[in-house]
Amino acid sequence: MKKNILVIYYTQSGQLEDIVRNIAHPFEEKSEEYNVTYYNIRLKKDFPFPWSGDIFFNTFPESYLQIPSEILPPPEEVVNKKFDLVIFGYQVWYLTPSIPIISFLKSGFAENILKDTPVVTVSGTRNMWMFSQEKLKVYLKQMQAKLVGNIALVDRHDNYTSVLTILRWMTTGKKEKSGMLPAAGVSDEEINGAGKYGRIIEKHFSGNTLETLQPDLVKNGAVEIRAFLVRVEKVGNKIFKVWSNLIIKKKEKRPLLIKFFKIYLMAAIWVVSPIVLVLHLLTTPIFWFKRKKQREYLQGINIK
Ligand SMILES: Cc1cc2nc3c(=O)[nH]c(=O)nc-3n(C[C@H](O)[C@H](O)[C@H](O)COP(=O)(O)O)c2cc1C
Structure with a gap:
Protein backbone atom coordinates (compact mmCIF):
# COMPACT_ATOMS: atom_id res chain seq x y z
CA MET A 1 0.00 0.00 0.00
CA ILE A 225 25.70 25.66 14.45
CA ARG A 226 27.62 28.91 14.87
CA ALA A 227 28.53 29.16 18.55
CA PHE A 228 28.53 32.94 18.50
CA LEU A 229 24.94 33.04 17.27
CA VAL A 230 23.90 30.65 20.04
CA ARG A 231 25.24 33.16 22.54
CA VAL A 232 23.48 36.09 20.83
CA GLU A 233 20.23 34.12 20.74
CA LYS A 234 20.44 33.28 24.43
CA VAL A 235 20.91 36.91 25.35
CA GLY A 236 18.24 37.94 22.82
CA ASN A 237 15.67 35.61 24.34
CA LYS A 238 16.20 37.08 27.81
CA ILE A 239 15.81 40.63 26.52
CA PHE A 240 12.84 39.84 24.27
CA LYS A 241 11.03 38.32 27.23
CA VAL A 242 11.24 41.59 29.14
CA TRP A 243 10.30 43.80 26.15
CA SER A 244 7.39 41.66 24.96
CA ASN A 245 5.79 41.44 28.41
CA LEU A 246 6.24 45.15 28.96
CA ILE A 247 4.61 46.07 25.62
CA ILE A 248 1.69 43.69 26.15
CA LYS A 249 1.05 44.96 29.70
CA LYS A 250 1.28 48.67 28.90
CA LYS A 251 -1.39 48.65 26.20
CA GLU A 252 -1.92 52.40 26.13
CA LYS A 253 1.81 53.03 25.59
CA ARG A 254 2.21 50.41 22.88
CA PRO A 255 3.01 52.66 19.87
CA LEU A 256 5.69 54.49 21.84
CA LEU A 257 7.17 51.31 23.31
CA ILE A 258 7.32 49.69 19.85
CA LYS A 259 9.30 52.71 18.64
CA PHE A 260 11.73 52.32 21.57
CA PHE A 261 11.95 48.60 20.94
CA LYS A 262 12.91 49.23 17.32
CA ILE A 263 15.70 51.61 18.34
CA TYR A 264 16.81 49.22 21.04
CA LEU A 265 16.90 46.28 18.61
CA MET A 266 19.02 48.17 16.10
CA ALA A 267 21.41 49.26 18.86
CA ALA A 268 21.61 45.70 20.17
CA ILE A 269 22.44 44.34 16.72
CA TRP A 270 25.00 46.99 15.79
CA VAL A 271 26.54 47.84 19.16
CA VAL A 272 25.92 45.07 21.69
CA SER A 273 26.36 42.07 19.44
CA PRO A 274 29.91 43.04 18.27
CA ILE A 275 30.85 43.24 21.97
CA VAL A 276 29.33 39.80 22.52
CA LEU A 277 31.36 38.56 19.53
CA VAL A 278 34.65 39.84 20.97
CA LEU A 279 33.89 38.34 24.41
CA HIS A 280 32.87 35.12 22.74
CA LEU A 281 36.14 34.87 20.82
CA LEU A 282 38.23 35.71 23.89
CA THR A 283 36.58 32.98 25.94
CA THR A 284 36.84 30.30 23.25
CA PRO A 285 39.61 28.24 24.95
CA ILE A 286 37.78 28.29 28.32
CA PHE A 287 34.44 27.11 26.99
CA TRP A 288 35.66 24.87 24.16
CA PHE A 289 34.16 21.62 25.51
CA LYS A 290 30.96 23.22 26.77
CA ARG A 291 30.34 24.75 23.33
CA LYS A 292 31.16 21.49 21.58
CA LYS A 293 28.57 19.69 23.73
CA GLN A 294 26.04 22.44 23.08
CA ARG A 295 26.64 22.25 19.33
CA GLU A 296 26.09 18.51 19.33
CA TYR A 297 22.86 18.94 21.29
CA LEU A 298 21.50 21.67 19.00
CA GLN A 299 22.34 19.62 15.92
CA GLY A 300 20.32 16.76 17.33
CA ILE A 301 16.65 16.04 17.85
CA ASN A 302 16.58 15.21 21.57
CA ILE A 303 14.89 17.50 24.05
CA LYS A 304 16.49 18.46 27.38
C1 LIG B 1 8.69 39.52 11.54
C2 LIG B 1 9.87 38.66 11.18
C3 LIG B 1 10.81 38.34 12.14
C4 LIG B 1 11.88 37.51 11.82
N1 LIG B 1 12.74 37.12 12.81
C5 LIG B 1 13.73 36.21 12.53
C6 LIG B 1 14.56 35.71 13.58
O1 LIG B 1 14.40 36.00 14.77
N2 LIG B 1 15.56 34.83 13.25
C7 LIG B 1 15.78 34.44 11.94
O2 LIG B 1 16.72 33.68 11.72
N3 LIG B 1 14.98 34.88 10.94
C8 LIG B 1 13.95 35.75 11.19
N4 LIG B 1 13.11 36.18 10.19
C9 LIG B 1 13.28 35.61 8.81
C10 LIG B 1 12.30 34.43 8.62
O3 LIG B 1 12.62 33.36 9.48
C11 LIG B 1 12.26 33.90 7.18
O4 LIG B 1 13.51 33.45 6.80
C12 LIG B 1 11.80 34.92 6.16
O5 LIG B 1 10.71 35.65 6.69
C13 LIG B 1 11.36 34.25 4.85
O6 LIG B 1 10.33 33.32 5.12
P1 LIG B 1 9.12 33.03 4.14
O7 LIG B 1 9.34 31.66 3.55
O8 LIG B 1 7.85 33.10 4.97
O9 LIG B 1 9.12 34.10 3.08
C14 LIG B 1 12.05 37.04 10.49
C15 LIG B 1 11.11 37.40 9.51
C16 LIG B 1 10.02 38.20 9.85
C17 LIG B 1 9.02 38.52 8.78
Whole structure:
Protein backbone atom coordinates (compact mmCIF):
# COMPACT_ATOMS: atom_id res chain seq x y z
CA MET A 1 0.00 0.00 0.00
CA LYS A 2 1.19 3.52 -0.76
CA LYS A 3 2.59 5.55 2.12
CA ASN A 4 1.12 8.99 2.83
CA ILE A 5 3.50 11.91 3.18
CA LEU A 6 2.25 15.28 4.41
CA VAL A 7 4.17 18.50 3.82
CA ILE A 8 3.06 21.33 6.12
CA TYR A 9 4.32 24.89 5.67
CA TYR A 10 3.54 28.58 5.70
CA THR A 11 5.41 31.08 3.56
CA GLN A 12 5.27 34.75 2.70
CA SER A 13 7.92 35.12 0.00
CA GLY A 14 7.66 31.57 -1.33
CA GLN A 15 11.15 30.67 -0.05
CA LEU A 16 9.97 28.02 2.38
CA GLU A 17 7.57 26.53 -0.14
CA ASP A 18 10.44 26.12 -2.63
CA ILE A 19 12.54 24.45 0.04
CA VAL A 20 9.91 21.95 1.22
CA ARG A 21 8.81 21.14 -2.34
CA ASN A 22 12.41 20.34 -3.28
CA ILE A 23 12.79 18.19 -0.18
CA ALA A 24 9.57 16.32 -1.00
CA HIS A 25 10.55 15.83 -4.64
CA PRO A 26 12.24 12.42 -4.18
CA PHE A 27 8.96 11.15 -2.67
CA GLU A 28 6.96 12.60 -5.58
CA GLU A 29 9.28 10.90 -8.04
CA LYS A 30 8.30 7.53 -6.57
CA SER A 31 4.60 8.08 -7.12
CA GLU A 32 3.98 4.33 -7.15
CA GLU A 33 5.15 4.23 -3.50
CA TYR A 34 4.00 7.56 -2.06
CA ASN A 35 1.09 9.98 -2.02
CA VAL A 36 2.39 13.45 -1.22
CA THR A 37 -0.08 16.01 0.16
CA TYR A 38 0.78 19.70 0.69
CA TYR A 39 -0.87 21.73 3.41
CA ASN A 40 -0.24 25.47 3.26
CA ILE A 41 -1.28 26.97 6.62
CA ARG A 42 -3.53 29.97 6.06
CA LEU A 43 -4.55 32.63 8.54
CA LYS A 44 -8.03 34.18 8.53
CA LYS A 45 -6.28 37.52 8.39
CA ASP A 46 -2.80 37.13 6.91
CA PHE A 47 0.24 39.34 7.47
CA PRO A 48 1.27 41.65 4.63
CA PHE A 49 4.25 40.96 2.43
CA PRO A 50 6.28 43.06 1.84
CA TRP A 51 5.90 44.44 5.36
CA SER A 52 5.56 48.07 6.26
CA GLY A 53 8.21 48.91 8.87
CA ASP A 54 5.49 49.65 11.44
CA ILE A 55 3.70 46.33 11.15
CA PHE A 56 7.00 44.43 11.07
CA PHE A 57 8.00 45.72 14.51
CA ASN A 58 4.46 45.78 15.87
CA THR A 59 4.28 42.01 15.33
CA PHE A 60 7.07 41.45 17.85
CA PRO A 61 5.20 41.02 21.19
CA GLU A 62 2.60 38.55 19.89
CA SER A 63 5.30 36.65 17.97
CA TYR A 64 7.59 36.33 20.93
CA LEU A 65 4.85 35.46 23.41
CA GLN A 66 3.41 32.87 21.00
CA ILE A 67 -0.03 34.45 20.92
CA PRO A 68 -1.94 32.72 18.11
CA SER A 69 -4.21 34.15 15.40
CA GLU A 70 -7.09 32.26 13.86
CA ILE A 71 -6.24 29.85 11.01
CA LEU A 72 -8.54 28.63 8.25
CA PRO A 73 -9.36 24.96 8.87
CA PRO A 74 -7.02 22.56 7.00
CA PRO A 75 -8.62 20.83 3.99
CA GLU A 76 -10.58 17.58 4.56
CA GLU A 77 -7.88 15.49 2.86
CA VAL A 78 -5.45 16.64 5.55
CA VAL A 79 -7.73 16.28 8.56
CA ASN A 80 -9.22 12.91 7.66
CA LYS A 81 -6.11 11.00 6.66
CA LYS A 82 -3.47 9.23 8.71
CA PHE A 83 -0.01 10.21 7.50
CA ASP A 84 3.09 8.03 7.70
CA LEU A 85 5.53 10.94 7.68
CA VAL A 86 5.22 14.70 8.08
CA ILE A 87 7.69 17.22 6.68
CA PHE A 88 7.05 20.31 8.78
CA GLY A 89 8.34 23.57 7.29
CA TYR A 90 8.53 26.67 9.45
CA GLN A 91 10.20 30.06 9.67
CA VAL A 92 11.26 32.05 12.69
CA TRP A 93 9.84 35.41 13.69
CA TYR A 94 11.60 37.09 16.60
CA LEU A 95 13.46 34.00 17.83
CA THR A 96 10.21 32.01 17.88
CA PRO A 97 8.32 29.87 15.35
CA SER A 98 6.28 32.37 13.30
CA ILE A 99 2.74 33.36 14.35
CA PRO A 100 1.11 31.28 11.56
CA ILE A 101 3.05 28.21 12.71
CA ILE A 102 2.23 28.79 16.38
CA SER A 103 -1.40 29.39 15.38
CA PHE A 104 -1.52 26.00 13.66
CA LEU A 105 0.21 24.27 16.59
CA LYS A 106 -2.29 25.77 19.02
CA SER A 107 -5.32 25.26 16.78
CA GLY A 108 -6.35 21.79 17.89
CA PHE A 109 -5.91 20.49 14.33
CA ALA A 110 -2.20 19.98 14.88
CA GLU A 111 -2.47 17.31 17.54
CA ASN A 112 -4.84 15.29 15.40
CA ILE A 113 -2.46 15.41 12.46
CA LEU A 114 0.86 15.01 14.27
CA LYS A 115 0.15 12.57 17.11
CA ASP A 116 2.17 9.33 16.86
CA THR A 117 3.59 10.45 13.52
CA PRO A 118 7.27 10.79 12.56
CA VAL A 119 8.06 14.44 11.85
CA VAL A 120 11.03 16.04 10.08
CA THR A 121 11.24 19.76 10.81
CA VAL A 122 12.62 22.08 8.12
CA SER A 123 13.35 25.75 8.74
CA GLY A 124 14.27 28.52 6.30
CA THR A 125 15.50 31.47 8.39
CA ARG A 126 18.05 34.28 8.51
CA ASN A 127 20.33 32.39 10.93
CA MET A 128 18.78 32.43 14.42
CA TRP A 129 16.60 29.36 14.64
CA MET A 130 18.25 27.29 17.38
CA PHE A 131 16.05 28.17 20.33
CA SER A 132 12.91 28.31 18.15
CA GLN A 133 13.61 24.69 17.40
CA GLU A 134 13.73 24.06 21.16
CA LYS A 135 10.31 25.76 21.49
CA LEU A 136 8.97 23.64 18.63
CA LYS A 137 10.34 20.46 20.22
CA VAL A 138 8.18 21.16 23.29
CA TYR A 139 4.99 21.41 21.18
CA LEU A 140 5.84 18.22 19.30
CA LYS A 141 6.54 16.37 22.53
CA GLN A 142 3.27 17.55 24.09
CA MET A 143 1.40 16.27 21.03
CA GLN A 144 3.26 12.97 21.11
CA ALA A 145 4.65 13.53 17.64
CA LYS A 146 7.95 11.75 16.96
CA LEU A 147 10.65 14.20 15.88
CA VAL A 148 13.00 12.15 13.68
CA GLY A 149 14.94 14.79 11.79
CA ASN A 150 15.73 18.47 11.45
CA ILE A 151 17.05 20.55 8.57
CA ALA A 152 17.92 24.21 9.19
CA LEU A 153 18.62 26.27 6.09
CA VAL A 154 19.96 29.76 6.70
CA ASP A 155 21.53 32.79 5.09
CA ARG A 156 25.26 31.92 5.16
CA HIS A 157 26.45 35.55 4.96
CA ASP A 158 27.86 37.16 8.07
CA ASN A 159 25.35 38.25 10.72
CA TYR A 160 25.49 41.95 9.85
CA THR A 161 25.14 41.56 6.10
CA SER A 162 22.15 39.29 6.59
CA VAL A 163 20.45 41.84 8.89
CA LEU A 164 20.71 44.46 6.14
CA THR A 165 19.56 42.17 3.36
CA ILE A 166 16.66 40.70 5.30
CA LEU A 167 15.35 44.17 6.18
CA ARG A 168 15.54 45.14 2.49
CA TRP A 169 13.81 41.88 1.50
CA MET A 170 11.07 42.01 4.11
CA THR A 171 10.20 45.67 3.57
CA THR A 172 10.50 45.84 -0.25
CA GLY A 173 10.12 42.22 -1.39
CA LYS A 174 13.53 42.49 -3.08
CA LYS A 175 15.47 39.30 -2.36
CA GLU A 176 18.02 39.59 -5.15
CA LYS A 177 21.40 41.30 -4.89
CA SER A 178 21.39 45.10 -5.17
CA GLY A 179 24.21 47.66 -4.97
CA MET A 180 26.83 46.46 -2.50
CA LEU A 181 24.48 43.99 -0.85
CA PRO A 182 24.19 40.33 -1.83
CA ALA A 183 20.91 38.42 -2.23
CA ALA A 184 18.95 37.85 0.99
CA GLY A 185 17.87 34.63 2.68
CA VAL A 186 18.77 31.06 1.83
CA SER A 187 20.85 30.93 -1.36
CA ASP A 188 19.28 29.69 -4.61
CA GLU A 189 21.93 27.01 -4.71
CA GLU A 190 20.86 25.59 -1.34
CA ILE A 191 17.17 25.90 -2.13
CA ASN A 192 17.61 24.10 -5.44
CA GLY A 193 19.89 21.52 -3.83
CA ALA A 194 17.52 20.74 -0.95
CA GLY A 195 16.38 17.61 -2.79
CA LYS A 196 19.50 15.88 -1.44
CA TYR A 197 17.95 15.97 2.02
CA GLY A 198 14.74 14.54 0.62
CA ARG A 199 16.69 11.60 -0.79
CA ILE A 200 18.29 10.99 2.62
CA ILE A 201 14.90 11.12 4.35
CA GLU A 202 13.37 8.78 1.77
CA LYS A 203 16.24 6.32 2.17
CA HIS A 204 15.80 6.14 5.95
CA PHE A 205 12.02 6.12 5.74
CA SER A 206 11.83 3.26 3.24
CA GLY A 207 14.61 1.35 5.01
CA ASN A 208 12.94 1.75 8.41
CA THR A 209 16.03 3.43 9.87
CA LEU A 210 14.58 6.78 10.89
CA GLU A 211 16.44 6.56 14.21
CA THR A 212 19.72 7.20 12.35
CA LEU A 213 18.30 9.88 10.03
CA GLN A 214 19.51 12.94 11.96
CA PRO A 215 23.23 12.02 12.08
CA ASP A 216 23.03 11.36 8.34
CA LEU A 217 21.38 14.76 7.72
CA VAL A 218 23.99 16.51 9.87
CA LYS A 219 26.83 14.72 8.05
CA ASN A 220 25.41 16.13 4.82
CA GLY A 221 25.31 19.73 6.01
CA ALA A 222 21.66 20.04 7.09
CA VAL A 223 22.44 21.79 10.39
CA GLU A 224 25.27 24.21 10.96
CA ILE A 225 25.70 25.66 14.45
CA ARG A 226 27.62 28.91 14.87
CA ALA A 227 28.53 29.16 18.55
CA PHE A 228 28.53 32.94 18.50
CA LEU A 229 24.94 33.04 17.27
CA VAL A 230 23.90 30.65 20.04
CA ARG A 231 25.24 33.16 22.54
CA VAL A 232 23.48 36.09 20.83
CA GLU A 233 20.23 34.12 20.74
CA LYS A 234 20.44 33.28 24.43
CA VAL A 235 20.91 36.91 25.35
CA GLY A 236 18.24 37.94 22.82
CA ASN A 237 15.67 35.61 24.34
CA LYS A 238 16.20 37.08 27.81
CA ILE A 239 15.81 40.63 26.52
CA PHE A 240 12.84 39.84 24.27
CA LYS A 241 11.03 38.32 27.23
CA VAL A 242 11.24 41.59 29.14
CA TRP A 243 10.30 43.80 26.15
CA SER A 244 7.39 41.66 24.96
CA ASN A 245 5.79 41.44 28.41
CA LEU A 246 6.24 45.15 28.96
CA ILE A 247 4.61 46.07 25.62
CA ILE A 248 1.69 43.69 26.15
CA LYS A 249 1.05 44.96 29.70
CA LYS A 250 1.28 48.67 28.90
CA LYS A 251 -1.39 48.65 26.20
CA GLU A 252 -1.92 52.40 26.13
CA LYS A 253 1.81 53.03 25.59
CA ARG A 254 2.21 50.41 22.88
CA PRO A 255 3.01 52.66 19.87
CA LEU A 256 5.69 54.49 21.84
CA LEU A 257 7.17 51.31 23.31
CA ILE A 258 7.32 49.69 19.85
CA LYS A 259 9.30 52.71 18.64
CA PHE A 260 11.73 52.32 21.57
CA PHE A 261 11.95 48.60 20.94
CA LYS A 262 12.91 49.23 17.32
CA ILE A 263 15.70 51.61 18.34
CA TYR A 264 16.81 49.22 21.04
CA LEU A 265 16.90 46.28 18.61
CA MET A 266 19.02 48.17 16.10
CA ALA A 267 21.41 49.26 18.86
CA ALA A 268 21.61 45.70 20.17
CA ILE A 269 22.44 44.34 16.72
CA TRP A 270 25.00 46.99 15.79
CA VAL A 271 26.54 47.84 19.16
CA VAL A 272 25.92 45.07 21.69
CA SER A 273 26.36 42.07 19.44
CA PRO A 274 29.91 43.04 18.27
CA ILE A 275 30.85 43.24 21.97
CA VAL A 276 29.33 39.80 22.52
CA LEU A 277 31.36 38.56 19.53
CA VAL A 278 34.65 39.84 20.97
CA LEU A 279 33.89 38.34 24.41
CA HIS A 280 32.87 35.12 22.74
CA LEU A 281 36.14 34.87 20.82
CA LEU A 282 38.23 35.71 23.89
CA THR A 283 36.58 32.98 25.94
CA THR A 284 36.84 30.30 23.25
CA PRO A 285 39.61 28.24 24.95
CA ILE A 286 37.78 28.29 28.32
CA PHE A 287 34.44 27.11 26.99
CA TRP A 288 35.66 24.87 24.16
CA PHE A 289 34.16 21.62 25.51
CA LYS A 290 30.96 23.22 26.77
CA ARG A 291 30.34 24.75 23.33
CA LYS A 292 31.16 21.49 21.58
CA LYS A 293 28.57 19.69 23.73
CA GLN A 294 26.04 22.44 23.08
CA ARG A 295 26.64 22.25 19.33
CA GLU A 296 26.09 18.51 19.33
CA TYR A 297 22.86 18.94 21.29
CA LEU A 298 21.50 21.67 19.00
CA GLN A 299 22.34 19.62 15.92
CA GLY A 300 20.32 16.76 17.33
CA ILE A 301 16.65 16.04 17.85
CA ASN A 302 16.58 15.21 21.57
CA ILE A 303 14.89 17.50 24.05
CA LYS A 304 16.49 18.46 27.38
C1 LIG B 1 8.69 39.52 11.54
C2 LIG B 1 9.87 38.66 11.18
C3 LIG B 1 10.81 38.34 12.14
C4 LIG B 1 11.88 37.51 11.82
N1 LIG B 1 12.74 37.12 12.81
C5 LIG B 1 13.73 36.21 12.53
C6 LIG B 1 14.56 35.71 13.58
O1 LIG B 1 14.40 36.00 14.77
N2 LIG B 1 15.56 34.83 13.25
C7 LIG B 1 15.78 34.44 11.94
O2 LIG B 1 16.72 33.68 11.72
N3 LIG B 1 14.98 34.88 10.94
C8 LIG B 1 13.95 35.75 11.19
N4 LIG B 1 13.11 36.18 10.19
C9 LIG B 1 13.28 35.61 8.81
C10 LIG B 1 12.30 34.43 8.62
O3 LIG B 1 12.62 33.36 9.48
C11 LIG B 1 12.26 33.90 7.18
O4 LIG B 1 13.51 33.45 6.80
C12 LIG B 1 11.80 34.92 6.16
O5 LIG B 1 10.71 35.65 6.69
C13 LIG B 1 11.36 34.25 4.85
O6 LIG B 1 10.33 33.32 5.12
P1 LIG B 1 9.12 33.03 4.14
O7 LIG B 1 9.34 31.66 3.55
O8 LIG B 1 7.85 33.10 4.97
O9 LIG B 1 9.12 34.10 3.08
C14 LIG B 1 12.05 37.04 10.49
C15 LIG B 1 11.11 37.40 9.51
C16 LIG B 1 10.02 38.20 9.85
C17 LIG B 1 9.02 38.52 8.78
